[in-house]
Amino acid sequence: MKQETIRHSLAHLLAYAVSELYPGIKFGIGPAIKNGFYYDFDFKNPISNEDLPKIENKMKELIKQNIVFKKKNVSKNEAKKIFKNQPYKLELIKELPGKIVSIYQSGEFLDLCKGPHIKSTKEINAEAFKLTKTAGAYWRGNEKNPMLTRIYGLAFDTKKELEEFLKKEKEAEKRDHRILGQKLELFMFDEEIGAGLPLWMPKGEILRHIIEEYLYEELKKAGYQWVRTPHLGNLNLWKTSGHWELYRENMYSPIEIENEKYLIKPMNCPFHVKIYQSKIISYKNLPIKYAELGTVYRYEKSGVLHGLTRVRGFTQDDAHIFCTPEQLTEEVEELLCHGFKIFETFGFKEFNIYLSTRPEKYAGTIKGWEKATNVLKYVLKKLKIKYQVDAGGGVFYGPKIDIKIKDSLGREWQCTTIQVDFNLPKRFNITFINNKGKKEKVYMIHRALLGSMERFIGVLLEHYAGALPFWLSSEQIWLIPVGSQHIEYAREVSEKIQGLQIRDVIKDENETVSKKIREGEIKKIPYLLVVGDKEMKNKTVRVRERGKGDIGEMELEKFLKGLEI
Ligand SMILES: [Zn+2]
Ligand SMILES: [Zn+2]
Incomplete structure (x- = not known):
């Protein structure tokens, strides 16, 4: 609860800092969220991630001033006057029940809010928060409303927690399956x-x-x-099953076929x-x-x-x-x-x-x-x-x-x-x-x-950060002939590999060996086998293992035996 209050108070400070730096700004709302907070703004000229350090510094300045959070209850009419230049706040005031609304004052900044908040910015660890990104967000999540700019921030109790979170997030980014895919x-x-x-x-x-x-x-x-069933079923089936009654919002509208309705x-x-x-x-x-x-x-x-x-x-x-x-x-x-x-x-x-x-x-x-x-x-x-x-x-x-x-x-x-x-x-x-x-x-x-x-x-x-285990890799081995004179030998090796139901590819494009190796590493191929004069003569392969690099020249049989298949 305490942490949530700090996060929400940081959202107010974010809005305060933005109002100082961008006079005339219009405010949306600014709640605490998991790991931090955000605030939605209507900027005259859109800002970007590059503007965040400036805003963050302003927030840090404000925190140092030991700004106090004061709650005030005012009549709706008074609130309307206070927020007369804030259309989004006016919209919220109109919808609030009762005649009295509560506002919070921190320094020069006033916000419509029911709280709770910290007593003063003394309670905030200025080292343990960070503004992370901007994103577009429709006012009240409705695409018919104006698009506002949402500024996200992270906030923890200690600097160490913040750093650990950022590190983990960076690691997660590298593993984003959308990018890997x-x-x-x-x-x-x-x-x-x-x-x-x-x-x-x-x-x-x-x-x-x-x-x-x-x-x-x-x-x-x-x-x-094992069974297999169709993608569509008559509406009557879904009525009997109860899906039509209890699960309809998750289903697509019926399709009509010969006056009968069907659902996907x-x-x-x-x-x-x-x-x-x-x-x-x-x-x-x-x-x-x-x-x-x-x-x-x-x-x-x-x-x-x-x-x-x-x-x-x-x-x-x-x-x-x-x-x-x-x-x-x-x-x-x-x-x-x-x-x-x-x-x-x-x-x-x-x-x-x-x-x-x-x-x-x-x-x-x-x-x-x-x-x-x-x-x-x-x-x-x-x-x-x-x-x-x-x-x-x-x-x-x-x-x-x-x-x-x-x-x-x-x-x-x-x-x-x-x-x-x-x-x-x-x-x-x-x-x-x-x-x-x-x-x-x-x-x-x-x-x-x-x-x-x-x-x-x-x-x-x-x-696996994309480096799938051997048995799940769609391409398990790449054969890389050093020159065109080694392609024939690569084919020989390939035949033996395929005899073991292993999926291999001969990389015989006219590219340098180092380029192919680099590509193989990017594609996270478990094994790259390089074959040149020496390997052809010795009936061997030069093995590069994913994550390990060159592990030396090896007899093909010995290499294949060592695979976990
Ligand atoms: Zn608040
Ligand atoms: Zn089921």
Whole structure:
């Protein structure tokens, strides 16, 4: 709370400094945010990041003056007079309830604000804040309103914390999957196609394919059956499932085909339910596990779209498990263990686990919720997994476990959800024949492990800063012949490499060796093998390993044996 108050007070000081440096400026609002604060301004002449040090220095001057924050309650009429040249403030005053509004005075600067604030700038550590960037922001987030300039600042308790944060941010910037995706030619976006709709380029598709193939095999071994379902479904289906009623704001408008309405699917669940329903299922057949790499489309505001991690169309590694009530515990346990094993294969070992419980609006009975929640708790405890409870954070149809993976920078990424569902089995009336020959409601578990292919690949790129493990690299080895007379030998080597199902490329363009090496390093190729006279004569290769550089001349067989394949 204290930190938030300091951050918000810094926002006032930012506005104060700006008003001193740019007379006649119009003010928007300036709240505290995570790690800092911002303030929105309407500048006569737009400013840029280069102007920030000047403003920051002015703020530091103000802080030194031990400026006091004073709260005053004034009538709305008085407030209107005070802010007569501030159209945005006037708009806010008009909308505030009651007749009295509170304002804060710090030095010459007055702001409409309900507080709280620090007593004086003595409480601020002038070394522990920094203005970071400017950005355009519509007044009140509405694109019909004027575009204001938002100045962002960071603020911490100590200079050390600020420096550490900046360092981490810089590291994160280097790992930005949007930039890496372009540099490594994995995926792209195109304005004419539309926002949030990624295109997978050849190398990106190879990466996806590697992951998909791995999942196909891995899930098959774990007893899943792969299915595939269409991208559209009749509106009636979505009415039955409850999506039309409860999930409509995330779906795109219906498409009309022969007087019937169809919706693009935001989820795969109802389709899998239909496959389950196509046969009479005995308890002896359960559990049944259907898996699909199902591409779904959900409405996201354009402002929140972000590279691959927030998109409008994505492919879930989705699965639905149908089981008897008695099997629920075992299935959840298996799911979790299997999930951790898969994550480990991709190099993730640390997780934060959340258990989300019954929200205000819910389907099913309290008793049912308790039972399912207890199953989830029991499994977490049995596996000795530490978790946090997100009270009321469950989806309307059942409690869930979320797994957030921690990347190499310690950042959390939401990937897995495991949800127990009371809603769909009831709505679609899906049953099995129990051991007494009677129909009984089946239990249904939804689970997406990686979450979506798009998001997961984004996370992988950030985790590894683009230097993906050997098995995930779309181009694993580059062969670099020194001169044209070595191309033939490079081809010989290539044949042997391909015999081991390794993906290689012969770089026979007319470029210098050093240029090719540099390019290979930029593209984060795991191994660059240079072959010239000596290597051709000795039947060897000169190996450059990613991150290590030249590791010497080696017999090809020996090099290939040493690869982790
Ligand atoms: Zn304030
Ligand atoms: Zn589902």
